[in-house]
Amino acid sequence: MQLILLSGGSGKRLWPLSNDSYSKQFLRLLPSPDGGRESMIQRAVRQARESGLDAQITIATGENQRDAIVSQIGGGVNIVTEPERRDTFPAIALACLYLGMEKKCGPDEVVVVMPCDTYTDIQYFTAIGKMADAVENGLAELVLMGICPHYPSVKYGYVMPGERNGELFSAKGFTEKPEIERAKELIAEGAFWNGGVFAFRLGYMLAIARQYTNAPDFWKAREEYGVFPKISFDYQVAEKAESVAVLPFKGMWKDIGTWDALSEVIGSNVIGNAIIDEHARNTHIINQLDIPCICIGANNLVVAASPDGILIADKYNCEQVKPYVSAFEVRPMYEERRWGTYKVIDNYTSSDSTRSLTKHLCIAEGRSISYQRHFHRDEVWTFVEGSGILVLDGQVRNVGKGDVVHITKGQMHAIKAVTDLHILEVQMGDFLDESDIERFEYKWE
Amino acid sequence: MQLILLSGGSGKRLWPLSNDSYSKQFLRLLPSPDGGRESMIQRAVRQARESGLDAQITIATGENQRDAIVSQIGGGVNIVTEPERRDTFPAIALACLYLGMEKKCGPDEVVVVMPCDTYTDIQYFTAIGKMADAVENGLAELVLMGICPHYPSVKYGYVMPGERNGELFSAKGFTEKPEIERAKELIAEGAFWNGGVFAFRLGYMLAIARQYTNAPDFWKAREEYGVFPKISFDYQVAEKAESVAVLPFKGMWKDIGTWDALSEVIGSNVIGNAIIDEHARNTHIINQLDIPCICIGANNLVVAASPDGILIADKYNCEQVKPYVSAFEVRPMYEERRWGTYKVIDNYTSSDSTRSLTKHLCIAEGRSISYQRHFHRDEVWTFVEGSGILVLDGQVRNVGKGDVVHITKGQMHAIKAVTDLHILEVQMGDFLDESDIERFEYKWE
Numbered sequence: 001m002q003l004i005l006l007s008g009g010s011g012k013r014l015w016p017l018s019n020d021s022y023s024k025q026f027l028r029l030l031p032s033p034d035g036g037r038e039s040m041i042q043r044a045v046r047q048a049r050e051s052g053l054d055a056q057i058t059i060a061t062g063e064n065q066r067d068a069i070v071s072q073i074g075g076g077v078n079i080v081t082e083p084e085r086r087d088t089f090p091a092i093a094l095a096c097l098y099l100g101m102e103k104k105c106g107p108d109e110v111v112v113v114m115p116c117d118t119y120t121d122i123q124y125f126t127a128i129g130k131m132a133d134a135v136e137n138g139l140a141e142l143v144l145m146g147i148c149p150h151y152p153s154v155k156y157g158y159v160m161p162g163e164r165n166g167e168l169f170s171a172k173g174f175t176e177k178p179e180i181e182r183a184k185e186l187i188a189e190g191a192f193w194n195g196g197v198f199a200f201r202l203g204y205m206l207a208i209a210r211q212y213t214n215a216p217d218f219w220k221a222r223e224e225y226g227v228f229p230k231i232s233f234d235y236q237v238a239e240k241a242e243s244v245a246v247l248p249f250k251g252m253w254k255d256i257g258t259w260d261a262l263s264e265v266i267g268s269n270v271i272g273n274a275i276i277d278e279h280a281r282n283t284h285i286i287n288q289l290d291i292p293c294i295c296i297g298a299n300n301l302v303v304a305a306s307p308d309g310i311l312i313a314d315k316y317n318c319e320q321v322k323p324y325v326s327a328f329e330v331r332p333m334y335e336e337r338r339w340g341t342y343k344v345i346d347n348y349t350s351s352d353s354t355r356s357l358t359k360h361l362c363i364a365e366g367r368s369i370s371y372q373r374h375f376h377r378d379e380v381w382t383f384v385e386g387s388g389i390l391v392l393d394g395q396v397r398n399v400g401k402g403d404v405v406h407i408t409k410g411q412m413h414a415i416k417a418v419t420d421l422h423i424l425e426v427q428m429g430d431f432l433d434e435s436d437i438e439r440f441e442y443k444w445e
Numbered sequence: 446m447q448l449i450l451l452s453g454g455s456g457k458r459l460w461p462l463s464n465d466s467y468s469k470q471f472l473r474l475l476p477s478p479d480g481g482r483e484s485m486i487q488r489a490v491r492q493a494r495e496s497g498l499d500a501q502i503t504i505a506t507g508e509n510q511r512d513a514i515v516s517q518i519g520g521g522v523n524i525v526t527e528p529e530r531r532d533t534f535p536a537i538a539l540a541c542l543y544l545g546m547e548k549k550c551g552p553d554e555v556v557v558v559m560p561c562d563t564y565t566d567i568q569y570f571t572a573i574g575k576m577a578d579a580v581e582n583g584l585a586e587l588v589l590m591g592i593c594p595h596y597p598s599v600k601y602g603y604v605m606p607g608e609r610n611g612e613l614f615s616a617k618g619f620t621e622k623p624e625i626e627r628a629k630e631l632i633a634e635g636a637f638w639n640g641g642v643f644a645f646r647l648g649y650m651l652a653i654a655r656q657y658t659n660a661p662d663f664w665k666a667r668e669e670y671g672v673f674p675k676i677s678f679d680y681q682v683a684e685k686a687e688s689v690a691v692l693p694f695k696g697m698w699k700d701i702g703t704w705d706a707l708s709e710v711i712g713s714n715v716i717g718n719a720i721i722d723e724h725a726r727n728t729h730i731i732n733q734l735d736i737p738c739i740c741i742g743a744n745n746l747v748v749a750a751s752p753d754g755i756l757i758a759d760k761y762n763c764e765q766v767k768p769y770v771s772a773f774e775v776r777p778m779y780e781e782r783r784w785g786t787y788k789v790i791d792n793y794t795s796s797d798s799t800r801s802l803t804k805h806l807c808i809a810e811g812r813s814i815s816y817q818r819h820f821h822r823d824e825v826w827t828f829v830e831g832s833g834i835l836v837l838d839g840q841v842r843n844v845g846k847g848d849v850v851h852i853t854k855g856q857m858h859a860i861k862a863v864t865d866l867h868i869l870e871v872q873m874g875d876f877l878d879e880s881d882i883e884r885f886e887y888k889w890e
Binding site for chain 2: 015016141279289290291294295297299303305307309310311312316320321324330333345346347348350351352358380382384385401402404406422424426428
């Protein structure tokens with residue numbers, strides 16, 4: 001069985017902890033079995049592995065999330081990246097083409113697609129196993145998970161059950177994001193929420209994908225990604241399928257994509273350097289900054305602070321944040337990369353419009369940044385912890401705590417951490433952007 | 446006439462914008478006549494100068510506030526610093542010894558002492574002029590300002606008026622910080638708040654100071670500062686004086702030493718990079734960080750963010766912050782010095798307990814830092830704006846944008862800004878503290 005985890009999302013609703021390259025599924029806020037904290041995607045992968053499903057996991061995502069996935073999940077999963085953000089139908093089609101053409105999976109193999117940002121428990125994966133069995137046994141071409149509704153939501157899609165066949169129902173019709181009154185009627189008539197979990201044979205989806213591309217291999221198909229319509233899997237596949245069944249699911253299922261919902265599952269009122277006084281009730285603080293945060297006497301708040309910004313929101317109004325954040329259009333101030341993490345600590349524009357940007361970089365032991373150069377900036381690296389190997393215009397040398405390296409425009413440079421490396425980097429130039437980079441191959445010995 | 450402004454205070458109530466070296470009177474939050482913002486002490490000095498009192502101004506303060514005063518007030522005022530923090534009686538005695546012995550003021554000259562952190566208008570200075578006239582005309586040895594109480598406060602001292610003489614009353618008795626019921630009685634009986642404004646002849650106070658020190662000059666007296674008892678001027682002088690009069694004052698008088706009071710006079714709901722959505726009522730944000738702050742749907746809050754920390758407080762509970770802040774015991778993350786300002790942007794302790802501290806320094810045009818060396822840290826300076834003159838172990842050279850200077854332990858260094866200089870400074874060492882500094886004379890050409 002192949003399990004495709006969809007990892008998308010712009011993450012604006014959980015600003016300032018999430019940003020465009022660090023979506024909500026990467027926030028390490030959920031209590032993990034070892035007593036620490038894990039992210040939504042780490043939790044989903046861990047649960048899938050513990051479930052006994054014996055599924056090969058493929059994560060379908062955008063190129064800008066690849067580094068965060070590698071950093072959080074490590075090996076043992078496939079990663080398929082869209083060359084551009086489209087919608088769930090093209091993303092699932094691309095992942096299936098990858099499984100068929102790159103991984104040589106057979107057309108009869110059962111594929112289950114699931115989102116990675118739903119808060120569930122192990123029963124959810126038991127249900128996924130049943131959906132796969134139903135496809136395996138030919139009960140339907142497409143089986144989807146029907147969540148027993150908790151309330152008449154206007155944010156979800158609904159699927160109406162038809163005839164019953166064991167634990168399954170046939171699917172009689174779909175309604176996407178109804179008005180509140182229609183939602184109440186749908187629930188009264190027995191409709192389920194569409195949980196975005198789909199099971200089908202690989203060949204079923206490949207046949208649909210083949211309507212758009214005849215590329216001879218996966219990489220060619222990926223190049224032609226623009227041929228796929230920007231449309232959801234629900235509209236393009238589920239609603240058009242001839243044989244669709246629904247497996248009802250009554251277990252734990254939470255959408256924790258908003259601060260009020262997320263605060264209910266993180267298990268404590270404070271994460272990070274923060275104090276809530278005894279007079280403040282039902283208030284949560286998540287502080288990812290080094291500086292302390294104190295909340296005095298204020299109730300029903302979510303406070304979230306990160307290098308990107310500070311949010312103070314009434315818990316029951318916190319979804320209103322999205323339009324304000326969209327107006328910012330600022331660079332991410334924190335990112336998790338395959339080589340480690342960086343945090344922007346100072347961002348200064350001088351009177352003549354040249355700029356400086358100061359970062360605290362942490363390169364993890366054994367990891368390296370690519371051999372690269374920049375055309376618009378100098379960089380000054382001050383090494384404050386660890387040891388590493390520096391390559392500067394082809395010259396290799398050891399560097400470590402106390403060293404200072406001045407990298408000028410156009411100089412080729414790479415660094416590999418022998419032990420965890422902490423570097424204060426001051427960038428200076430007229431254009432300071434992650435896109436000002438030219439990468440080269442470098443063979444570390 | 447000599448006007449002594451008392452500038453003290455630990456500033457914990459206005460955390461995180463104020464700290465031990467940057468007390469509340471230095472926060473540039475009050476609307477100024479030029480449309481910008483000024484601090485409490487800037488406002489007091491400006492009002493005193495505009496009042497037509499023709500007073501020479503002396504600021505009595507602690508050594509740790511000298512730089513902020515020089516930076517905010519510039520020249521034209523005397524600054525007398527206590528060698529250690531004691532109380533208002535010793536501070537006023539020291540300032541009077543300075544006026545008598547260093548400034549050679551005569552014993553008949555009238556001195557008025559006032560706090561610098563009261564929010565008032567020009568009428569307050571008119572009243573100060575009347576107090577000085579009353580002393581000048583021999584109506585009393587000591588005249589104090591009696592504020593007509595706004596409510597039965599338990600935080601202030603009360604003075605009971607006796608016999609009336611023109612606009613003045615004799616003072617019949619003092620009550621310091623009464624219980625609420627007693628405060629109500631006092632007000633019913635006609636008591637005033639003691640506004641902490643006192644007028645007397647210099648000789649009157651010098652005679653009292655001479656009970657503790659016979660030092661032949663001011664600097665010797667300052668060395669002996671410990672001989673003065675730690676006691677307030679009210680207890681030591683006002684309550685013991687034989688001839689005390691009170692001048693009632695009904696004009697504007699606000700104690701803006703707490704967030705709720707301060708927020709009422711700053712004239713806007715937002716200062717800095719912040720957004721308050723339309724659903725949030727009676728909420729104020731003061732954001733001194735570069736990152737944005739968004740408040741959604743939360744009412745009656747004060748939000749204050751600075752490099753020292755973040756406060757979210759219900760406006761009517763915000764005084765509770767003091768004990769929490771006292772528990773921190775952290776270094777100031779922002780300071781205003783005579784040469785400019787610095788902001789701590791990163792504070793990192795490595796696994797082997799060595800540390801790095803990164804600052805953004807701004808040295809104002811024409812200003813310089815002293816010739817100095819450190820014994821426990823290296824410093825790496827990356828110049829991101831401006832030009833200056835660097836002295837490094839006696840060698841003088843020009844430096845400016847794009848330069849990098851590595852100053853190792855023990856190296857003597859000084860810098861003078863030719864134009865405003867912005868420097869990213871990375872400190873590295875086993876002990877990173879402002880006290881690790883040895884200063885030397887340097888004659889700039």
